[in-house]
Amino acid sequence: MLNISNNNEHGSTFLDRYNTVKSLAKRPHYKILNRIITIVSILALIGLFLPWTQNISGKGAVTTLKPNQRPQSIQSVISGRIEKWYVQEGDFVHKGDTILYISEIKEDYMDPNLVANTKNQLDAKKQALESYDSKVSALSIQIQAIQNEKLLKLEQAKNKIRQSLFKIESDSMDLIAVKTQLKIANTQFNRTVQLNKEGLKPLTDVEEKRLKLQEVEAKIITQENKLLTSKNELINAKVELNRIDAEYSEKTAKAKSDQFTALSSQYDTDAQVNKLKNQYANYSIRNGMYYIKAAQNGYINRALQAGIGETIKEGTPIATIMPSEYDIAVETYVNPLDLPLISKGAKVRIWFDGWPTIVFSGWPDISYGTFGGKIVAVENFISDNGKFRVLIAPDKDEASWPKQISIGSGAQTIALLNTVPVWFEIWRILNGFPPDYYQVQEKTSKSKEKK
Incomplete structure (x- = not known):
């Protein structure tokens, strides 16, 4: 087995023999470089714990707040x-x-006197309408007169019927009286004949009573004729009553028919008048449309x-x-991933193209040239560019937006979220989590604990 430790010591001792190696190890700027690296590492480590404001960036353009101002x-x-x-x-x-x-190009409206001619037609139709109205009124008066005359005629016929009834009653009473007289005359005649047979009455008295009896019998026939005549007069009076009712009903029906015909013509003329009024108004308005105005x-x-x-x-x-007068605003677009974090009333920082700006997205307090805004509208459907449109108005609590910016110029926005350490933001970006992701979870967990 190799003795690695001895070999390393032997190599190190071997390099120390050279003066060049000794001079390199003693140069002072290497020590400075080591210190700089150490200090930078410490600063970077400290920087990882500095606060960083999470944000959602967007790009859009300057517009107006209200549609009628664009x-x-x-x-x-x-x-x-x-x-x-x-x-x-x-x-x-x-x-x-x-x-x-x-100028006009349609042949239906090329007549220079179109409005005046339509006005004349309208006036003529109005006069015809007034004539029909007068005719209807006259027929109404005529119908009322026929009704009044009918009532008088019917009352006259009814009076005649009552007279006939009274006459029948009178003739009936007269007939009863005559019959009574006949009964009396017959009794007297029989008594006179009996007395004549007994020799108490002369024959002249008998003849006288017979004559009186014949006169009474003749009166009965006359009175019966008078009664029948009275009954016929009653029948004639009733027939006359029915005739009067039928006659005046026919007159009333004819007058009402004429009235309805006049009313129909009146309504038709009224419809034509309204149509001509509509045409007259349309032609008058169309003449005013030849001058296109602001x-x-x-x-x-x-x-x-x-x-x-x-x-x-x-x-x-x-x-x-x-x-000339408008309220300025900014429309920007955000990614669908960031849309749930955007809400109405949220604070936004904005900087405009061509305006001097120094932007630190994570430290908005030290940025220069940005302006404050508030979200006033968030669209719920995606735009053609695959993003969602957000409308931002100036924040009244901050400095006013510059008046030099023009409608349509470019603008960039940053929606401010929570403040987190720098290392957390780097870790979030590397993992692809959306901003404020864990803060939402923390709020939901706190709400669950409270419940």
């Missing part, structure tokens, strides 16, 4: 041909200022349709306008 396109509601521009790129316009004028105060950025005489369709963008 650059918008001016569109034409109707199709037409460009006739004249009243502005140029870079001009400031107020709300309602005319931007350009277009919807709000702002600057004309770019004219998208430039040529005079160029035809455009409805909904075609003509120019873009940038509102």
